[in-house]
Amino acid sequence: MLHIAKRRTVADRVFTGGLIACGVLAIVPLISVVWTTLSRGSERLDIDFFTQSMRGITGAGGGALHAIMGTLLITASATLIAVPIAFGTALWLTEYAASTTSPAVKALARTVRGVIDVLAGIPSIVAGLFMYAVIALTLGPGYRSGFAGAVALALIMIPVVERSGEEVLARVPAELKEAGLALGAPQWSVILRVVLPTALPGLVSALLLGISRIIGETAPLLLVAGFTDSMNYNLSAGRMISLPVYVYSQWQNKGVDAQAYDARAWSAALVLLAGVLLLHGLAGLVIRLQRQNRQVRRARR
């Protein structure tokens, strides 16, 4: 008997130990990436880096202001394009299509879900190539703009935001909606006044995760937004560089003082990493607020 118990304990220990090792292994690359980026990227993280572009810079010096601005503008406009479509689809699927009896609507909902699943699996370069093909056919092969990049990124963002948005919306308690409907409110009013406010924190975190998914995209922007040395605030005309593309071009298109180009690339990578971590932190904060709120609600009940 004792023998069996001992064997079981040992097996349990080995299994637990193996799982812990897996957990540690999973974070080792992350820590290594953060550490390398921090140690190499801090070198050029000076004032110039945030106040200068690369215009007129040949060797050392210069900065990434144009890329930081480009990232903000492109990401913001991609979000503006993607979010209404994504949340609209999610609302339709959860609030209307889920309770319908019409077979045609059901079939459409199935198709939409299927297509979004496919869209979620598309490699980002394909989204970029799609946009490139569209603009090359309509506006000529040399056309580059921040807006074209934003549309390509929106294509990547829509499925991400739609899926997590749908999950959040599906979790809104049916009693709340039923209470609203029982009071005689039309469905649109229930959605606007009950469903959306209840799901808001979840939707915000869906949005933030969507943004952090696209903010580091390089390939589509490389194809359709191009790279440049100068500031460009105009989304509709002219090339616009973003941070990931900046990292790529600094590494790939080195001038003579290669060290300076490497240092700038690392610093830009660090800024980008910090931005993504910040977004994840924000999303985490929103989710925590939501949980606290639920606990308060339960306690009051």
Next chain:
Amino acid sequence: MQIARLTSLNMKHNKSVKLLTLATTTAAVLLLAACSASNEQPVVPPTSDTPNAPALSGTLNLGGSSAQTAAQTTWRAAFQSANSAVSVNYDPLGSGAGRTGFADGAYAMAGTDDAFQLSDIASTEFKLCATGSGIVELPVYVSPIAVAYNLPGITELKLDAASVAAIFTGRITQWNDPALLALNPNVALPELNITTVHRADKSGTTGNFTDYLTDAASEFWTAGRTESWPAELSGEAAEKTQGMRQALEAANGAIGYIDVSQVGSLGMASLLVQGTAVEPTAAAAAKALAGSGLEAGRSNIDLAYDINRVPTDNTAYPLIMVSYLVACQQYQDATTAELVKAYATHVISEAAQSAAAKDAGSVSLWEDAALQKRVADAAEAIR
């Protein structure tokens, strides 16, 4: 009651979310509004009451040869500083991509390590050029290509065309091969496998390298002159100039060919010319250029070089590339023509050429007065 309470709870909670959103948005907007790069001059839109408004404005997109990257960075920087309303972009995607992009109208000018073939010029419709316009090809960047190697501790290596061909065709696979030891009697070459690195993309550097081997070591190199590395030859493939550099730096015992401006800390082999070892310097490249002539059968604005790979001068370094800036002789769009001409004129100016010579180790056109005159005349023909 229940609903009312829930709603009020929701509202309370929403406040924090709203506050968060508001704060983020405000920060972003403030950031956006406050920013103009401190190294850029504000662009004054040309109006009647600003007499010193910039004469030139617009954007010029160029692309092509990755070997020209360093020189283009230097030229663009100076040109953009002088013309605050002009942006010049250069995509170093390779000579092949540059020529295609120029023909398709994606680039106003191409940078290419190989001039257009005469047959291509006749059959291609250049989208930005006016009907019937020829093209202007200006040799703007003459630079030695280094046979670069990664052998720690070995700073001196002599090779001849035959041994380079033997290495890249896999006939010599060890650094201490008798043929290499015979060329380098005073160097302790290690017993180490040679890793050859070649360009994966269609490259003008590869074109010049294989051209050199074809002319100078015809008995060992039979693949001819090609911009795409012959598929039947083994070796490590590297994407563009930076990929080559990365691959060479990564592998002990590696050897490859790369523009001299991008050699960095790698070793550079001297090539034997008429029995004398010549290092890849700008001066030796200038000698090789002086010993070469323009290709026959071309117009006086199409200045394509026929490089002599077996110079009689034993101070000339024959593995050079002549890289071109290609433009339309006549553009459909007058504004583009004006910008192109201004930029081309800047690139061939004495200041820009010597700046590139300093930054990228290239040969200034101004070292050859006759050539400089021809190039200036050809650039003048752009309209």
